[in-house]
Amino acid sequence: MARGNTRQRIQDVALELFAEQGYEKTSLREIAERLDVTKAALYYHFKTKEDIVISLFQDIVRPLDELIAWAAEQPRTLETKTEILRRYHDALTRAAPLFRFMHENQATVRDLSIGVDFKDRLVRLSELVQEPDLPMADRVRCVSALFTMHAGMFFLQHVDGDPEEKRKAALEVAVDLITQAHTGHA
Structure with a gap:
């Protein structure tokens, strides 16, 4: 998958999770799990x-x-x-x-x-x-x-x-x- 598409997918999934459970209650681990990627792969694009x-x-x-x-x-x-x-x-x-x-x-x-x-x-x-x-x-x-x-x-x-x-x-x-x-x- 192209880098731009990964960045967009991360943003979309993060917004979904923020809407579902709130910003404070959403972790990077949950975002990575929903994307089916490792936390290291997520960190490549976003650290926090x-x-x-x-x-x-x-x-x-x-x-x-x-x-x-x-x-x-x-x-x-x-x-x-x-x-x-x-x-x-x-x-x-x-x-x-x-x-x-x-x-x-x-x-x-x-x-x-x-x-x-x-x-x-x-x-x-x-x-x-x-x-x-x-x-x-x-x-x-x-x-x-x-x-x-x-x-x-x-x-x-x-x-x-x-x-x-x-x-x-x-x-x-x-x-x-x-x-x-x-x-x-x-």
Whole structure:
């Protein structure tokens, strides 16, 4: 098996186990057993559970960094802000297991350096979807638009319905919030 595939398998299995039994209760030995590899083979790629989590975050922050860089170069229009939401929605969808891990292990993530790094990116993203001269209620709408997509991912997972329909609904509400904030139709 190619090295890249092994790394990805380790990340996937680790996320599965973290979801099943929690980060703190999962050991490297259990990850190796689930993969049917030796601990030495696992250590070749990752020395600690934290190394696995950091690698997962690095995989998700690259698209966020690209989104932030792109957004910073665009005109500060409603269309740009709507596109930011669409692209962020796509990133959330692709990284759903990692975002679920973050949500369910907030204390652990907060203790890791990556938690602060991710928070900084989210703050920067929120700055890019709002304007400082907007009334406070509209600024809150802009920030809420981003978190609406998080809420759609986490809190609607236990609500009956098609997962894709729920994701689309969360994006629709987020776009509505941004539109209200920037058109004065609150």
